[in-house]
Amino acid sequence: MEIILALAIGILAGSGVWLILRPRTFQVIIGLSLLSYAVNLFIIAMGRLRTGAAPILAAGAAGDPAHFADPLPQALVLTAIVISFATTALFLVVLLASRGLTGTDHVDGRESEL
Amino acid sequence: MTRYADHLMIAPVVLPMFVGAMMLALGGEHRRNVNAALNVATTFALIVIATALLRAADAAPTGVAGVYRLGDWPAPFGIVLVVDRLAAVMLLLTSLLAAAAVVFSLARWHRAGVLFHPLFQFLLMGINGAFLTGDLFNLFVFIEVLLAASYGLALHGSGPGRVTAGLHYIVVNLAASLLFLIGVSLIYGVSGTLNMADLAARIPAMHIEDRALLEAGAGILGIAFLVKAGMWPLCLWLPTTYAAAAPPVASIFAILTKVGAYIVLRLHLLLFGDDAGASAQFGGEWILLGGIATIAFGAIGSLASQDMARLASFSVLVSSGTVLAAIGMGQVGVTGGALFYLVSSTLGLGAFFLLIELVERGREPGADVLAVTRELYGEEDDPKESNEVGIAIPATMAILGLAFIGCALVLSGLPPLSGFIAKFALLTAALNPTTGAVSTASWVMLPVLILSGLAALVALTRAGIRAFWASADRAVPRVRLIEVAPVAALLLLCVIQTIQAGPIMRFMQATAQSLHTPHDYIRGVLGAAAERPAGLKGPT
Numbered sequence: 001m002e003i004i005l006a007l008a009i010g011i012l013a014g015s016g017v018w019l020i021l022r023p024r025t026f027q028v029i030i031g032l033s034l035l036s037y038a039v040n041l042f043i044i045a046m047g048r049l050r051t052g053a054a055p056i057l058a059a060g061a062a063g064d065p066a067h068f069a070d071p072l073p074q075a076l077v078l079t080a081i082v083i084s085f086a087t088t089a090l091f092l093v094v095l096l097a098s099r100g101l102t103g104t105d106h107v108d109g110r111e112s113e114l
Numbered sequence: 115m116t117r118y119a120d121h122l123m124i125a126p127v128v129l130p131m132f133v134g135a136m137m138l139a140l141g142g143e144h145r146r147n148v149n150a151a152l153n154v155a156t157t158f159a160l161i162v163i164a165t166a167l168l169r170a171a172d173a174a175p176t177g178v179a180g181v182y183r184l185g186d187w188p189a190p191f192g193i194v195l196v197v198d199r200l201a202a203v204m205l206l207l208t209s210l211l212a213a214a215a216v217v218f219s220l221a222r223w224h225r226a227g228v229l230f231h232p233l234f235q236f237l238l239m240g241i242n243g244a245f246l247t248g249d250l251f252n253l254f255v256f257i258e259v260l261l262a263a264s265y266g267l268a269l270h271g272s273g274p275g276r277v278t279a280g281l282h283y284i285v286v287n288l289a290a291s292l293l294f295l296i297g298v299s300l301i302y303g304v305s306g307t308l309n310m311a312d313l314a315a316r317i318p319a320m321h322i323e324d325r326a327l328l329e330a331g332a333g334i335l336g337i338a339f340l341v342k343a344g345m346w347p348l349c350l351w352l353p354t355t356y357a358a359a360a361p362p363v364a365s366i367f368a369i370l371t372k373v374g375a376y377i378v379l380r381l382h383l384l385l386f387g388d389d390a391g392a393s394a395q396f397g398g399e400w401i402l403l404g405g406i407a408t409i410a411f412g413a414i415g416s417l418a419s420q421d422m423a424r425l426a427s428f429s430v431l432v433s434s435g436t437v438l439a440a441i442g443m444g445q446v447g448v449t450g451g452a453l454f455y456l457v458s459s460t461l462g463l464g465a466f467f468l469l470i471e472l473v474e475r476g477r478e479p480g481a482d483v484l485a486v487t488r489e490l491y492g493e494e495d496d497p498k499e500s501n502e503v504g505i506a507i508p509a510t511m512a513i514l515g516l517a518f519i520g521c522a523l524v525l526s527g528l529p530p531l532s533g534f535i536a537k538f539a540l541l542t543a544a545l546n547p548t549t550g551a552v553s554t555a556s557w558v559m560l561p562v563l564i565l566s567g568l569a570a571l572v573a574l575t576r577a578g579i580r581a582f583w584a585s586a587d588r589a590v591p592r593v594r595l596i597e598v599a600p601v602a603a604l605l606l607l608c609v610i611q612t613i614q615a616g617p618i619m620r621f622m623q624a625t626a627q628s629l630h631t632p633h634d635y636i637r638g639v640l641g642a643a644a645e646r647p648a649g650l651k652g653p654t
Contacts, residue, residue: 020285020289025281028285032285032288032289032292035289035292036292039292039295039296039299042295042296042299043295043299045303046299046300046302046303047302047303048303072302072308073299073302076251076295076298076299076302079251079254079255080295083255083258083291084288084291084292086262087258087261087262087265087284087288087291088288090262090265090266090284091284091285091288094265094269094277094280094281094284095281097269097272097277098274098277098278098281101272101273101274101277102274102277102278107281107282107285108278109274109277109278109281
């Protein structure tokens with residue numbers, strides 16, 4: 001499981017970094033989304049990988065942390081997802097405004113001279 | 115401390131949040147006058163609250179005015195807000211700058227786009243929260259609130275220039291936020307805590323093999339903050355965005371880079387102070403080198419900038435770089451001087467961004483670019499000017515010119531205003547270390563600071579001559595009292611800071627002292643849990 005998760009994070013992050021360095025605004029936003037997926041997976045991984053363990057204490061079974069997954073990274077990931085979703089939506093609006101005002105989807109608002 | 119004062123600690127976060135939400139509920143843009151009144155009332159209330167908190171922090175023997183436990187959960191588990199001297203002084207600085215910016219905006223800028231007032235309140239909520247919080251992840255949330263509001267404000271007034279600059283600003287900050295998350299989760303993965311004080315208490319006992327990951331996490335976190343603080347080479351987005359933003363927005367943005375510098379200052383000294391064992395002073399030399407590079411970049415940029423807004427943006431970089439370099443030196447006296455400098459230069463920059471718009475109002479766009487081009491090719495300005503000697507300068511121009519001189523003195527660090535005292539304090543402390551010989555870093559800082567002051571002086575003088583003397587045929591700008599008053603008030607604060615330099619400097623030195631020996635901070639936060647009756651009842 002570790003190797004699959006590590007590969008997934010690496011591929012997502014690598015693709016994301018490549019895409020945010022591209023000149024088109026749409027590529028940039030997809031890159032940011034991919035990067036945020038990679039980061040979300042990374043946060044989960046930082047809580048140590050566990051299968052079949054709940055992050056919520058069951059009635060009567062509280063006391064031994066070995067039976068439970070770490071709930072904190074899951075809470076962090078929820079917050080991070082919400083925030084990155086909101087900022088991505090906001091960025092989409094700016095992207096459309098930029099396209100409308102400059103007539104191009106280049107990130108600099110004009111085509112490069114090369 | 116009374117219960118009333120206890121809840122005052124969260125007011126700088128809750129008040130703007132409720133007022134901002136209320137503005138939206140009241141009908142947003144349809145009632146702009148109501149919103150404007152609410153905005154002014156709230157920012158002035160925030161000044162009062164921040165002053166009260168500052169007094170409480172200064173009166174407290176440990177420098178920690180109080181720890182606010184949200185939901186009454188004990189410290190390492192729940193989220194805390196901490197008011198100490200540094201947080202209180204940053205709150206006060208923010209509210210003063212905000213009051214000036216919002217009064218200025220009432221003249222016309224708040225009509226340039228939609229929802230200026232609610233966004234402004236949410237921005238204040240984010241900034242205040244970032245200063246108050248004692249929890250790393252909570253810091254992330256407040257920074258995102260601050261950034262989301264700042265994205266809206268950076269685009270206030272719209273237009274291709276602002277949208278293109280805003281696009282870059284948003285991308286850079288979204289990427290930085292992702293780095294922030296990576297850093298926070300790495301630190302959590304290694305240490306198992308997100309509470310800053312708890313983290314500081316755990317680092318000395320940390321295993322040597324865990325330290326590499328911890329330092330990697332702290333380094334990534336540091337990159338995220340340094341993007342916000344505008345350290346070279348992470349600052350390439352800053353001049354364009356600040357120069358393009360609407361003047362009251364740019365004025366309040368002057369504090370945003372200081373949020374980044376504040377967090378670097380807080381976390382660097384708290385986590386990697388002298389007690390941190392093998393990790394002590396981690397990253398200090400990078401902050402120092404980056405700060406010096408930022409000063410150099412800002413100084414060269416301000417000499418090269420053709421219009422005043424860009425000049426002001428590069429001055430932001432110089433100011434930010436000076437604070438960072440001083441933090442990197444890791445000496446108590448230098449940190450105290452840096453705090454004094456931070457307050458003085460932020461007030462000066464806020465005033466300067468507002469002033470630029472008033473000065474530029476009477477001129478045709480692009481006049482500066484032409485003037486610089488003419489200078490470059492050695493062409494003289496219109497010779498007919500000499501005929502106009504003896505004509506009285508209009509009163510408006512006199513006031514604006516006087517304010518410009520004030521800003522130039524503060525920003526370049528010349529006597530008699532506070533900029534000089536700040537730089538003097540910084541250099542005196544750097545050259546008179548309490549222990550050992552004067553470090554190489556101090557000898558580097560000396561010429562860098564003096565040369566950056568010279569560069570600022572040259573750039574500002576050139577801009578001032580061009581704006582006030584060289585164009586006699588220009589129309590005198592129509593300026594209203596509520597536009598000049600905020601500029602004058604900010605400069606007056608610099609004058610007060612000059613006159614009251616003794617007490618303020620003592621306060622800053624006490625702040626620096628408690629930052630360098632964070633035992634009181636840690637005990638204040640974690641001790642709040644220890645005071646509870648045994649058994650640790652949760653909230654009921």
